[in-house]
Amino acid sequence: MDEKYKNEFGAFAPRPQVEKKFYNGKYIFAGLIVFLAMVALPFLPNVGKTIPPPVRQLDTPVIQKIAEKDRQCIMPTEWMRANHMQMLIDWRDNVVRTNEKGAPNGRYFKAPDGQKFLASLTNTCMECHSNKEKFCDQCHNYVAVAPNCWGCHLTEGKKLAEAK
Template sequence: MYDSGKVITGLLAFAVLVTLPFWYTAAGGKGGFRPEPKLAPGLEGKKCVESKAFMRASHMDLLNLWRDEVVRQDLRVHFSPDGRAFEKSLTNTCLKCHSNTGEFCDRCHNYVGVQPYCWDCHMEKKLKGAE
């Protein structure tokens, strides 16, 4: 192999760079950082349209379903498992309670690096506490 020294050094440098986040964590950096979404005041103890576990894992799927059902099937009411009825609306239902989108939504979205563009159209007030 030509230039084997340079090639191997280069490969090693590349491997170190790629795994840098792991080394950083292992070296006691901000390891194990987890975003902590904060509920808006007065929401403790209140029930969402679905269980906390379901919402945490699947709120985006539920919103996609809502979107298609409202626009394409004219089905505008969501029934939670215990029979409560909600209007399927990001602005008028979700954000009515979760008014602190910056602390509640953006923290996780930023952490996982997703940029949902729902709010470009579905939220016309300035996002409160946007980060």
């Protein structure tokens, strides 16, 4: 090979002789290790554990009273599983912002079969699903979401409280 390297303008100075070796290796690898450790940190507590998938728990007094074939949420179960969060947000906006100019109105939810329900987490949902730990939390914990509904909303509705 030529001692001088060329381009279209002609010959240049000799190629600089730089020793071929890995520079600053210890800093680079130390940094990489620290980085990987930090990335892995959140996963470490769960290593080797199997977390059982949530099981639907419907054994609350209100649901047990309903005949097996009539046990139906306000919407089909599959739909509820996928969309309950958006539905609750819609309910919330409809109820709280009732009568605001241009806002959607209504304190009631009309199911496709025509049945009307009070749009209320505490007084409608939690009335049947009074087993919050088993019904709500189990699944939320499994998928690691932490909705803050219960920071304000109570787990026991008016009807249940009065029944007691």
